[in-house]
Amino acid sequence: MTEQAARKPFLYIVVCAAGIAADVSKLITAAQERDWEVGVIATPVAMNGFFDTAAVEAQTGRPIRSAWRTPGEPRPFPAPDAVVVAPATFNTVNKWAAGIADTLALGTLCEVAGLGVPVAVLPCVADALASHPAYRDSLERLRGMGVRFGQPYTGEPDEDGGRPEFGWERALDLVERG
Numbered sequence: 001m002t003e004q005a006a007r008k009p010f011l012y013i014v015v016c017a018a019g020i021a022a023d024v025s026k027l028i029t030a031a032q033e034r035d036w037e038v039g040v041i042a043t044p045v046a047m048n049g050f051f052d053t054a055a056v057e058a059q060t061g062r063p064i065r066s067a068w069r070t071p072g073e074p075r076p077f078p079a080p081d082a083v084v085v086a087p088a089t090f091n092t093v094n095k096w097a098a099g100i101a102d103t104l105a106l107g108t109l110c111e112v113a114g115l116g117v118p119v120a121v122l123p124c125v126a127d128a129l130a131s132h133p134a135y136r137d138s139l140e141r142l143r144g145m146g147v148r149f150g151q152p153y154t155g156e157p158d159e160d161g162g163r164p165e166f167g168w169e170r171a172l173d174l175v176e177r178g
């Protein structure tokens with residue numbers, strides 16, 4: 001088998017600055033179990049204490065990408081076969097839908113619209129923010145671009161005081177749907 005034929009499909013996981021990002025290793029584990037090679041791209045705010053960056057780098061075997069590379073540097077990851085944004089914040093969803101590309105995460109997301117690869121998003125957005133009309137417009141615009149969304153998740157405790165499960169694996173189901 002050639003090296004090209006043996007290559008596992010490459011999944012970008014874009015991590016935003018939501019509290020639930022602390023559990024992103026669950027998504028990485030699930031993706032690796034499904035035979036994805038994983039590269040993590042995080043927003044600059046997410047790099048600032050929202051998840052264990054050293055553990056994620058050890059888990060993926062690759063540096064997390066957050067800052068722009070310099071013009072002379074090679075692209076750090078292969079082109080993606082699929083992209084998952086989890087967790088996705090209110091801020092990143094709105095900026096992405098508006099075509100703003102002022103972080104590596106957003107630039108990557110804006111660009112994948114033209115690559116024809118599956119893109120799945122698991123938002124973590126409180127109900128109060130989700131009711132903002134700009135957010136509703138952003139979801140509609142991204143859906144119109146073919147982006148696939150998991151169930152809304154507010155990050156808030158349920159009636160029992162527990163926190164509902166964040167459906168990490170749903171993102172993989174969505175990109176594997178074909």
Ligand SMILES: Cc1cc2nc3c(=O)[nH]c(=O)nc-3n(C[C@H](O)[C@H](O)[C@H](O)COP(=O)(O)O)c2cc1C
Pocket residue numbers: 015016017018019020043044045046088089090091092093124125126154155
């Ligand atoms: C502890 C903490 C938890 C947060 N959780 C969320 C969240 O679940 N969803 C969200 O949209 N914003 C959340 N925020 C606010 C975002 O971090 C903030 O809007 C930030 O600008 C998002 O940046 P990013 O989209 O570039 O990652 C949280 C902030 C803090 C300090």
